[in-house]
Amino acid sequence: MKLYTNFDNFINEAMVMKQKDTAKIAQKLAAALSKADGKEFSISKNSLDAGGFDLDMDGDEYAGGTYFIGDAGEIVNAATSNEVYGHIDDSEAELVKKLKKAKFSKYRATESLELNEALASSKLRGLIDIKRGGKELIKGIYGLAKIALDKVTDDMIISNSNPVEVYKKAKTFGNVIVFWISRNEKENEYAPSSGRYVEMIPGNCLLAVSNGRNEMFQNDSIWTRNDDTIGGKKSTRILRNMGKYPGSKDTVGVNKSHNQYSGTGLGNIKRIAEMSDECYIINLDALRDSLSTNDKTSTRAEARSGATALTNPKKIKEDNLTRYNDILAKRADNPDKIDKKVKEIIEDAHQFLMAGLAKKELGNYNELTIGKDPKGREIRPRDLNNYISNILSDYQGYVSAYVNMKTEEEQYGKASSYYMRDAKRKALELKQRIAKWDNKNIVW
Numbered sequence: 001m002k003l004y005t006n007f008d009n010f011i012n013e014a015m016v017m018k019q020k021d022t023a024k025i026a027q028k029l030a031a032a033l034s035k036a037d038g039k040e041f042s043i044s045k046n047s048l049d050a051g052g053f054d055l056d057m058d059g060d061e062y063a064g065g066t067y068f069i070g071d072a073g074e075i076v077n078a079a080t081s082n083e084v085y086g087h088i089d090d091s092e093a094e095l096v097k098k099l100k101k102a103k104f105s106k107y108r109a110t111e112s113l114e115l116n117e118a119l120a121s122s123k124l125r126g127l128i129d130i131k132r133g134g135k136e137l138i139k140g141i142y143g144l145a146k147i148a149l150d151k152v153t154d155d156m157i158i159s160n161s162n163p164v165e166v167y168k169k170a171k172t173f174g175n176v177i178v179f180w181i182s183r184n185e186k187e188n189e190y191a192p193s194s195g196r197y198v199e200m201i202p203g204n205c206l207l208a209v210s211n212g213r214n215e216m217f218q219n220d221s222i223w224t225r226n227d228d229t230i231g232g233k234k235s236t237r238i239l240r241n242m243g244k245y246p247g248s249k250d251t252v253g254v255n256k257s258h259n260q261y262s263g264t265g266l267g268n269i270k271r272i273a274e275m276s277d278e279c280y281i282i283n284l285d286a287l288r289d290s291l292s293t294n295d296k297t298s299t300r301a302e303a304r305s306g307a308t309a310l311t312n313p314k315k316i317k318e319d320n321l322t323r324y325n326d327i328l329a330k331r332a333d334n335p336d337k338i339d340k341k342v343k344e345i346i347e348d349a350h351q352f353l354m355a356g357l358a359k360k361e362l363g364n365y366n367e368l369t370i371g372k373d374p375k376g377r378e379i380r381p382r383d384l385n386n387y388i389s390n391i392l393s394d395y396q397g398y399v400s401a402y403v404n405m406k407t408e409e410e411q412y413g414k415a416s417s418y419y420m421r422d423a424k425r426k427a428l429e430l431k432q433r434i435a436k437w438d439n440k441n442i443v444w
Contacts, residue, residue, distance in 0.1 A: 026053040032095035122393040131205035140219035143238030147291040158281040167273035180207045183277040190265035208253040214269040317350040377443045387442040398426040
């Protein structure tokens, strides 16, 4: 499995998975499953994207599993606790053989230093997991901003829950990137007449990315000479300005066209704002002053960020509890064991930090340490902060999936298999993260 040992390695990675590549993999797996299980597997409607897909089984929507492509090309079924069914380079016959053997390994992404672990900001990590987001979007942001995104923290990204107001005042914000996000599923009042697929705007979905002039971005591939090989080239990404009315399905987010079969009719930011629930705003000029990758100021910023992590442990705890309570408030019923465990970890983490700081111990690189993990690695304050930020992000994803499942149960008497699987998968991810706390396996 491929490991991203630092952010630069991720940005300069050459492989770019396209939706058409994923479609071929999905078709091959569906054919192999049909032969191995004796049932009819097919690609679920509108489930394909560059990183994964769902399968139907004997006409039962999504019953065939939810799949994503691992960093090393593994075909992973998220619906069966991340079992690896094969590799993207396997032939159909090879997949059939592996499926019949049914001895699947587990995808171990949680043990590697992946991009979502390398990013300090839970908001940026959220843009990886969100619909119409992904790792390629992070590359595009970096290509435009040229700032050390792994050093960006949540307080550097403005969150605004009044998107219409953001649209109206955007021109006063200066040099910014705005991410327009739908948190809740809703009816799309701008859907083209006779629209077949886009009457609803999905929840947890990135609708668009724009600048302070309400001009939308496209995430373009760019090719550069690779010095490692003669004549070789490598691909990365950059957000490219497509204007106020791109009318294109290729801009970041949902299809902006007015096509009655696949368009949303959300052809400008005014409409996007009305369909959004939240905006993230990044001030490029402010961040470039401290985190630019084009000069040496990023080194000074890193030193400052290390000091900031120690400034006020009490304030860190208060902020974490505030975020926890905000997430918990979205649940309509009583908290369960998972909710209580998350709060306990926040409390324990504060005590662990305070005890570690009191020792005033410096580690191998003259950095303040607060303990060691089971492998003997030094735990730094920022390791603890990143772990708590990650666990709150996982908790938010779990609560969101749980609320969606309960809402559907109340409306229709039964939740769909998709929401039930999603809730179970998010619960498992959260439990796996929680399990790391007992032996302090939190160094990244």
